[in-house]
Every structure is written in C-alpha cells, then in structure tokens.
Amino acid sequence: MDDRHLPWPLRWCGPVATIAVAQLLGTSLWFSANSAAADLMIAWQVSAADIGWLTSSVQVGFILGTLFIALSGLADRYRASRIFVCSAVAGALFNAGFAWLSEGLTSAMVFRFLVGVSLAGIYPVGMKLIVSWAPERTGQALAQLVAMLTLGTALPHALRQVGADLPWQTIILASSGLALLGALLIHWLGDGPHLPDARQRRAPSPSAVGRRVTVLDAFRVNRFRAAALGYFGHMWELYAFWTVVPLLVSHTVLASKFAVLGVSGMSFGIIGVGALGCVMGGWLSRRFGSAKVALGALGASCACAVVFAMFWQDLPAIALGLLLLVWGATVVADSPQFSALSAQACPRELVGAALAIQNSIGFAITVVSIAATTMLFERIGLGAAWLLVPGPIVGLLGFAWASRRSINEGVSTEGTP
Numbered sequence: 001m002d003d004r005h006l007p008w009p010l011r012w013c014g015p016v017a018t019i020a021v022a023q024l025l026g027t028s029l030w031f032s033a034n035s036a037a038a039d040l041m042i043a044w045q046v047s048a049a050d051i052g053w054l055t056s057s058v059q060v061g062f063i064l065g066t067l068f069i070a071l072s073g074l075a076d077r078y079r080a081s082r083i084f085v086c087s088a089v090a091g092a093l094f095n096a097g098f099a100w101l102s103e104g105l106t107s108a109m110v111f112r113f114l115v116g117v118s119l120a121g122i123y124p125v126g127m128k129l130i131v132s133w134a135p136e137r138t139g140q141a142l143a144q145l146v147a148m149l150t151l152g153t154a155l156p157h158a159l160r161q162v163g164a165d166l167p168w169q170t171i172i173l174a175s176s177g178l179a180l181l182g183a184l185l186i187h188w189l190g191d192g193p194h195l196p197d198a199r200q201r202r203a204p205s206p207s208a209v210g211r212r213v214t215v216l217d218a219f220r221v222n223r224f225r226a227a228a229l230g231y232f233g234h235m236w237e238l239y240a241f242w243t244v245v246p247l248l249v250s251h252t253v254l255a256s257k258f259a260v261l262g263v264s265g266m267s268f269g270i271i272g273v274g275a276l277g278c279v280m281g282g283w284l285s286r287r288f289g290s291a292k293v294a295l296g297a298l299g300a301s302c303a304c305a306v307v308f309a310m311f312w313q314d315l316p317a318i319a320l321g322l323l324l325l326v327w328g329a330t331v332v333a334d335s336p337q338f339s340a341l342s343a344q345a346c347p348r349e350l351v352g353a354a355l356a357i358q359n360s361i362g363f364a365i366t367v368v369s370i371a372a373t374t375m376l377f378e379r380i381g382l383g384a385a386w387l388l389v390p391g392p393i394v395g396l397l398g399f400a401w402a403s404r405r406s407i408n409e410g411v412s413t414e415g416t417p
C-alpha cells in the first residue's frame with residue numbers, strides 16, 4: 001500500500017487503523033441520543049417508549065439512505081472518501097441541530113432521521129474504503145471496523161455511568177465534534193489503490209454495452225447470495241440482543257449479585273466485549289477463512305441464545321454472566337466476515353452498492369426483530385430470548401443452500417484468507 005502521501009500520524013497508524021478510528025468517530029452519532037434519554041424525558045415530559053422513537057428514526061433514516069446509495073449507484077460513481085467526508089460533516093451538523101434546535105419529540109425525530117441518512121454514507125462506505133486499501137485481508141480489516149462500531153454501540157451505557165452530571169447538549173455536541181474529526185482523517189487518507197477510480201467507473205465497460213449493470217446483479221452470484229443470507233440471519237439476532245441486554249441483566253440474578261457494577265456497567269461489558277470478538281474473528285479469518293469463522297460465530301451465538309432461554313433461571317450468577325459475555329462476543333463476530341465474503345464475491349464495480357443494499361436489508365430486518373422481541377418480552381419476560389434463535393438458524397441454512405448451488409456450479413464459497 002502506498003501511503004507515503006499521508007501525514008506522519010496516519011502513516012504510523014496505517015490506512016486500516018485510520019479508517020477504523022474514523023468509523024468509530026463517525027458512528028458515535030448513531031447512539032448519541034441514548035446517553036441523553038433521562039434528561040430528555042424530564043425536559044420534554046415524554047416516556048421511555050417515546051424516546052425509543054428517536055432510535056427508530058435513526059434506523060429508518062439509515063435504511064432509506066443505504067437504499068438510495070445502492071439503487072442510485074452513488075456509492076460506485078463517486079470516490080468513497082468524498083462520500084464519507086460529506087456524510088460525516090452532514091451528520092455532525094444534523095446532530096448539532098438535534099442538540100440546539102429540537103423543541104420536542106417531533107422535531108427531534110426529524111433531526112435524528114437526517115442523522116440516520118448521513119450514517120448511510122459512513123458505515124457501508126467505510127467498508128468499501130477498507131476493501132480499497134486491504135483487499136488481501138478483508139476479513140481481518142473489516143473486523144477492526146465492526147469492532148469500533150460495537151464500541152460505539154456500547155458507549156452510551158458507559159456515558160450513563162460516568163457522565164451523568166454533564167448537560168445533555170454537551171454530550172450530543174461532543175459526538176458531532178468526533179464525527180468532524182473522523183471526516184478529517186478520511187479526507188487526509190483518501191481512497192485506496194485497489195478499486196477502480198470513480199471517474200473510470202462512470203463510463204460503461206465494453207462487456208456492459210447493451211445491458212445496464214445494477215446492484216441486483218450481485219444477487220445473481222451464488223457466493224454473494226450465500227453471504228447475504230447468512231448476514232440477514234445474523235442481523236435478526238444482533239440488534240435485538242443489543243436492545244434487550246439491559247433487560248437480560250436487570251431481570252436476572254446478575255442485578256443483585258453484581259449490584260456494584262450497575263445494570264449500565266454490565267450492559268457496557270456485555271455489548272463492548274463484541275469488539276474483542278470481532279478482532280479475534282478477524283485474526284482467525286487469516287488462518288481458517290472468513291466463511292468458517294462467520295458460520296462458527298453464528299452457530300455459537302445461536303447456542304448461547306438457546307442455553308440462556310432454557311436455563312436462565314437455574315444458572316448461578318457467575319455462569320450466567322460468562323454466558324452473556326460469550327454471547328456478546330459471538331453475536332457480532334460474524335458480521336465483518338459475512339461482509340468480507342460479500343465484498344469478495346460481488347463484481348468490483350458493484351462493491352459499494354452491494355454492501356449498501358445488504359446493510360439496508362439487514363437493518364430493515366432489525367426493525368422487525370427489535371419490535372417483536374420487546375413486545376414479546378412485555379408478555380412473557382425473558383422467555384422472549386427464544387425469538388432470537390430463528391435468525392441464526394435461517395442464516396446457517398440459507399448460507400448452506402446457496403453455497404451448495406455455488407459448489408454445483410464449480411465455485412468454492414470459502415472466504416479468501
């Protein structure tokens with residue numbers, strides 16, 4: 001990789017680490033409102049359910065934003081670094097607008113929706129930047145990226161523990177400042193040398209003459225379809241699990257046995273350990289390949305869900321805590337490996353759009369699974385954990401089905417180590 005043009009701090013860190021840090025800074029916008037939930041409930045006289053609409057607004061904005069990027073071809077017509085920078089700046093401004101201009105839930109939802117749209121140009125485009133700099137170790141590099149996203153997801157729980165006395169506007173604006181710093185890092189870094197230049201991609205190739213190549217062509221590739229189906233099953237479980245982690249802690253023996261840690265402290269640990277799971281999965285992918293790591297992690301998280309649903313009342317506190325930590329580590333470790341498999345399988349000229357639409361569909365699935373799991377929890381309690389099990393099972397079966405079709409066509413589905 002030729003990174004001699006970079007400022008010395010970026011040369012010291014390397015392109016992959018720079019993108020991972022920029023991703024953490026940019027995606028800090030995603031859950032910034034969660035750390036202000038208690039203050040907003042008092043200031044606006046709203047309920048916890050109303051605050052939940054702020055998170056849903058971000059999710060919907062992200063879904064629609066990724067759909068637009070994918071179907072319009074924007075992600076592959078312009079430089080990924082330029083899209084990232086513009087999106088991070090826009091997200092920072094909309095987030096600041098949420099802090100200073102929101103007068104109630106309705107206006108706040110509008111700003112959070114726009115933050116979600118902006119994130120569509122940060123998360124999937126960040127994955128494309130990784131591919132452009134390190135295609136030979138995509139699984140390991142994407143693992144670092146998702147590890148940073150996982151830490152960003154866990155961060156609000158830590159902020160609630162240590163920053164309760166800060167004005168909520170200060171915490172929100174801090175996220176905007178971090179996003180601007182992430183934009184600056186990517187502006188310095190630029191695109192990697194391993195994808196065609198955006199200007200070259202605007203002209204149709206001779207093989208494409210007479211037929212417009214669209215992102216849907218990626219789904220014609222069985223290797224891509226296998227990875228996508230595995231990813232969709234994983235997404236059914238992931239965000240629903242992250243949403244109910246505080247409930248899993250507060251409604252079990254953990255809340256009383258480890259009261260000194262607090263529900264928020266334990267939730268931060270259970271979610272945050274996923275970053276370690278991603279890094280370990282990335283290291284293992286170099287040895288065993290992305291496919292084996294992804295399927296192993298998906299199977300392990302499924303097993304954790306089954307064990308928790310069956311035995312949460314009987315397990316001692318230590319065993320239950322370890323189970324949740326293993327679940328937290330494995331539930332997200334497969335995400336970068338499925339994305340790596342997708343990036344390796346689809347045509348190079350469709351990498352950005354394909355990852356964007358895969359993200360869009362995956363996050364649409366999370367909206368359904370989060371709503372279904374939380375509603376079921378209100379009715380039957382922690383037995384709602386059973387609802388997380390079908391996602392990994394469908395993901396494993398879908399991957400196996402599409403892989404078999406690929407093998408029948410003489411193409412291996414094993415990820416490139």
